[in-house]
Amino acid sequence: GQQVMQIPQYQHVQEGEDFTTYCNSSTTLSNIQWYKQRPGGHPVFLIQLVKSGEVKKQKRLTFQFGEAKKNSSLHITATQTTDVGTYFCAGLTSGTYKYIFGTGTRLKVLA
């Protein structure tokens, strides 16, 4: 079945350093979403990417959808302690109605 993998699984960074998580799907996606889950909390929607090669920015966060629509990345510039949490991508395959969540990347920011 469809698999969505994320790397790295864990990342510890010093506050102020940059962070990137990569999302790779075994199948071509219609679109991809990104969520953030704080420790003890529930996932919160961040963004959706639809077009091949699309790049979107939200303040210090930059999201990219690969040309082949099988991979995506989330880059955080100058991390802050508030960025702590697990970041999940979720991919939607053409012809389906459900999103498959990636394995997640847990980010820890050291002050």
Added chain:
Amino acid sequence: GAVVSQHPSRVICKSGTSVKIECRSLDFQATTMFWYRQFPKQSLMLMATSNEGSKATYEQGVEKDKFLINHASLTLSTLTVTSAHPEDSSFYICSARIAGGYEQYFGPGTRLTVT
């Protein structure tokens, strides 16, 4: 806006009993709700998709007779774990999608512990 609630937030039950978890969209109508299960430090695994007024669609490997889903209205979906076993202990999260929308709004989750 777009708030989803779940009740209860935590429940402890004895093996063999049944537990009902409610998922409500508080300020919007959700034609589709999703039920996920999340093990500690792991990803969300989709269990089933429920559409208002119709039978839920279960993912492969999820027992529909064990995890009963009812989507009785546009603002309420329920998940009943029947004859619970310790291995059913997990974090259950629902999400709701507005008709025509693409974002999923997640509830706060329910921590189920079966003793």
